[in-house]
Amino acid sequence: MPDYGLSDYLQFVLSGLSTGSIYVLIALGLITIYNVTGVVNLAQGEFVMLGAMFAVALVGLDVPVGVAFVGSVLGVVLLGMLIQRLTIHPARHAPEVSLIIITIGTAIALRGLALLLWGTTPRSLPEFSPGAPLNVMGAILSRQRLWIMGTAGVVLLLLYLFFEFTLLGKAVRACSINRRASELLGINPQLMSLLSYALGAALGAIGGIVIAPLTLVDYGMGLTLGLKGFVAAIMGGLTNMPAAVIGGLALGVLESFTSGFISSGIKDAVAFLTLFIILLARTISIKEVLGKKAAQRKAQAKSR
Secondary structure, eight states: OOOOHHHHHHHHHHHHHHOOOHHHHHHHHHHHHHHHHHHOOTTTTHHHHHHHHHHHHHHHHOOOHHHHHHHHHHHHHHHHHHHHIIIIITTTTSSSHHHHHHHHHHHHHHHHHHHHHOOSSOOEEEEEEEESOOTTTEEEOHHHHHHHHHHHHHHHHHHHHHHHHHHHHHHHHHHHHOHHHHTTTTTTTHHHHHHHHHHHHHHHHHHHHHHEEEEEEEETTHHHHHHHHHHHHHHHHTTEEEEEHHHHHHHHHHHHHHHHTOOOOHHHHHHHHHHHHHHSSSSOHHHHHHHHHHHHHHHHHOOO
């Protein structure tokens, strides 16, 4: 085994935190949608892919990176809202399993559409701040990884401010707690469902754009990232955002250490092994979580 020093361990931690920040953004998008709609959106990874693809396409048209960033996020948000209206909204009273199947079908359709539009050739996005990597106590950190961690931090702050200090954010939280009661208070649950999809799409797109300069962008990139974001969301029980943040960062660090100590070829397996361990260790399972939401939806339907 190689003789690792303090700088190597710091390298693993910093790289893991930056990668984990992407998982956090994806997980928060999943949780936001699930809390309001009761739908586990397995197409969340495709929002990541589309954000990256739109940004690459706009930069290829000589659009400034900052404008491409905003334009890509807005494009994915509009697409997410359209998907909610065309797929989830008409089937909102369907069983949870049916809704999950709908999101799987949506993911497959979005990947197919991306394949038709951009083909199979991997694409790249330039770094936001080109320049030599930074030396942090012997660890080498690219400037783009700073952008990833900084963007994730800003997004977390904005989400906190939105949910805690704005009427719209409090309305979303109210719907996530009790849709029927919030409706009696004058809140439109369907509008909040649409907003949750918009937020989820925005979070996914942001994650895809900031990670694009570190990896090749293709139509299938969202599958693995979406599954890892799902693992982080499961760490929060699909409802607890702070736990999902910690879980996403921990998963990124664990993958980084696995790559360094064992092999980068098995780091993807770490996420799914972690998922199995969590489901065995937790007193609440995915089935029980979905069951609670199903019971809540049935109770609300009977009260109408």
